[in-house]
Amino acid sequence: MSTYSIQPLTKMSRDPHRGSYDKETIHSILDEALDITISYVADDIPMAIPTGFVRLDDKLYIHGSVKSHFIRQICQNEKVCLTVSLLDGMVLANTAFNHSFNYRSVIAFARPFEERDEQMKIDVLKAFTDKLLPGRWEDDIKLPSNEELKATSVVCFPLEAASAKIREGQPHNIKSELHRKAWTGYIPLKMCWETPVPSPDMAEGMPLPVYQ
Amino acid sequence: MSTYSIQPLTKMSRDPHRGSYDKETIHSILDEALDITISYVADDIPMAIPTGFVRLDDKLYIHGSVKSHFIRQICQNEKVCLTVSLLDGMVLANTAFNHSFNYRSVIAFARPFEERDEQMKIDVLKAFTDKLLPGRWEDDIKLPSNEELKATSVVCFPLEAASAKIREGQPHNIKSELHRKAWTGYIPLKMCWETPVPSPDMAEGMPLPVYQ
Numbered sequence: 381m382s383t384y385s386i387q388p389l390t391k392m393s394r395d396p397h398r399g400s401y402d403k404e405t406i407h408s409i410l411d412e413a414l415d416i417t418i419s420y421v422a423d424d425i426p427m428a429i430p431t432g433f434v435r436l437d438d439k440l441y442i443h444g445s446v447k448s449h450f451i452r453q454i455c456q457n458e459k460v461c462l463t464v465s466l467l468d469g470m471v472l473a474n475t476a477f478n479h480s481f482n483y484r485s486v487i488a489f490a491r492p493f494e495e496r497d498e499q500m501k502i503d504v505l506k507a508f509t510d511k512l513l514p515g516r517w518e519d520d521i522k523l524p525s526n527e528e529l530k531a532t533s534v535v536c537f538p539l540e541a542a543s544a545k546i547r548e549g550q551p552h553n554i555k556s557e558l559h560r561k562a563w564t565g566y567i568p569l570k571m572c573w574e575t576p577v578p579s580p581d582m583a584e585g586m587p588l589p590v591y592q
Numbered sequence: 593m594s595t596y597s598i599q600p601l602t603k604m605s606r607d608p609h610r611g612s613y614d615k616e617t618i619h620s621i622l623d624e625a626l627d628i629t630i631s632y633v634a635d636d637i638p639m640a641i642p643t644g645f646v647r648l649d650d651k652l653y654i655h656g657s658v659k660s661h662f663i664r665q666i667c668q669n670e671k672v673c674l675t676v677s678l679l680d681g682m683v684l685a686n687t688a689f690n691h692s693f694n695y696r697s698v699i700a701f702a703r704p705f706e707e708r709d710e711q712m713k714i715d716v717l718k719a720f721t722d723k724l725l726p727g728r729w730e731d732d733i734k735l736p737s738n739e740e741l742k743a744t745s746v747v748c749f750p751l752e753a754a755s756a757k758i759r760e761g762q763p764h765n766i767k768s769e770l771h772r773k774a775w776t777g778y779i780p781l782k783m784c785w786e787t788p789v790p791s792p793d794m795a796e797g798m799p800l801p802v803y804q
Contacts, residue, residue, distance in 0.1 A: 389637065393661050414693070414781075415677050419631040419640035425601065426638055426669070428631035430677035430697050449605050457638070463629050465642035467783075470724060475734040476717060477744075481626070485642050505688060512682060520774040522687040522766070532689075550791045554734070558793060562732040563801050565790040571679075572784040578777040579762045581770060589775050 389489055390543040400544040403438075409484045409544055410435045410464060411511075414571075418442065419461040420454045427453065434507045440490070440537040441504045451533045455492050462488040462537060469568040473551035474560050482566055484546045490537035501534045513591040520589065601701055602755040612756040615650075621696045621756055622647045622676060623723075626783075630654065631673040632666045639665065646719045652702070652749040653716045663745045667704050674700040674749060681780040685763035686772050694778055696758045702749035713746045725803045732801065 383401040384390070392399030400406070410416075419428040429450055433442050440462060444451045454460055468482040495501055505524060509517040517523070524532070553564050576588055595613040596602070604611030612618070622628075631640040641662050645654050652674060656663045666672055680694040707713055717736060721729040729735070736744070765776055788800055 389639075394657065394659070414679055415695075417629045417631070417640055417642075417675055417677070419629070419638040419673070421633055421636070421638050424633070425671055425701075426631040426633050426673045427601075428629055428640055428673045428675045428699070430629075430675055430695075432693060445606065447606070459637055461631070461638045461640045463640045463642055465627055465629070467626055472725070472728075473733070475740075476721060476729065476736050477740040479721065481644060483627075483642075487640070489637075509688060509691065513684070516684075516774075517688065520772065521685070522769045522772065524688050528687075528689040550789075553791060553793050555793075557734045558795065560732065560734065561798065562728075563788075563790070563798050564794045565788055567788045568786040570784050570786055572782050574780040574782055576775075576777055576779045577762075578775070579765060581765050581767075582776045583770065586773065586775050
């Protein structure tokens with residue numbers, strides 16, 4: 381089993397049974413998540429920005445405008461913290477104290493740098509589209525022009541350390557309180573795509589593509 | 593209109609038309625979100641933890657174990673960064689460059705402190721339950737014992753500065769590319785509660801409560 385090395389920054393002190401350093405587990409959470417929070421330090425103050433991202437092997441990538449103040453600031457940090465959180469449900473116990481959420485989260489650390497290789501930038505931008513819309517890049521849309529590529533910063537985060545934390549399943553009910561008329565169990569929570577809303581400037585009758 | 597003061601840390605430099613300092617807007621995003629990321633600095637390294645939270649007026653609250661290393665660390669910070677992100681959909685344009693997400697996010701700053709007043713702690717813990725399950729606290733469950741209250745830390749974050757950033761609606765399509773056979777528009781995304789899963793140790797025939 382391939383794992384990330386356990387380091388002081390990612391070692392689970394509370395609820396260690398919920399922790400995992402397994403790459404497959406961590407990557408599956410990262411690949412399901414649509415956004416990530418990048419936390420860094422600027423002038424001794426913690427700053428954090430949620431943004432879209434994609435994973436390729438052991439590296440995460442974000443992109444933004446070359447004019448972005450935020451991207452310049454994060455690249456000045458020797459170590460940034462990356463967090464992802466997927467909420468899977470709420471957990472209803474028979475005591476207030478034992479209520480909880482089911483979740484899968486990842487905390488990781490990396491030294492970011494700006495990716496300047498043009499082909500690598502294109503590969504990363506294609507991976508962003510492929511993550512949710514496989515096939516769209518090749519078939520349907522205008523690919524980035526040289527000017528658009530120059531206007532886009534791609535930042536790479538090679539993962540140095542990472543851990544996942546997972547809670548799943550039923551509540552911890554207190555036996556001596558089972559006489560109460562409290563419904564207990566868990567209510568799953570999912571992200572659901574709803575009915576697409578076509579753009580008014582699109583040609584009429586354009587079919588909704590199936591990306592899979 | 594009541595607003596948070598615009599400070600250098602929360603002033604929107606990129607896409608200022610997407611920014612808002614309006615309290616009503618910011619509070620509605622905070623109240624819809626189920627989790628928040630708390631970013632702080634420990635030994636010059638940025639650390640960030642996703643966790644559940646609740647808002648009461650201009651204050652946010654989290655809770656955790658009194659043994660939590662994380663809670664001790666954040667309370668040593670004079671300023672922490674709080675971020676919330678709600679993804680509302682993906683935005684499909686006719687150029688790769690103009691693809692985007694619809695989202696509502698909040699970035700806020702606060703000096704945290706541990707709430708030690710017992711009644712205030714109870715009020716906050718009740719607010720956590722009321723946020724998703726109004727009525728459950730009063731009617732259905734065993735309330736925290738003195739021992740459980742002592743084992744629980746409640747941390748208060750009085751919001752000093754906060755801003756929201758919102759993108760909504762249609763993509764920016766490039767007119768000269770409208771001849772392409774690309775479906776464009778947006779696909780809304782929502783969090784959906786699914787069928788509850790009852791705990792096996794609950795008395796048979798216990799009805800699912802309606803909390804509203």
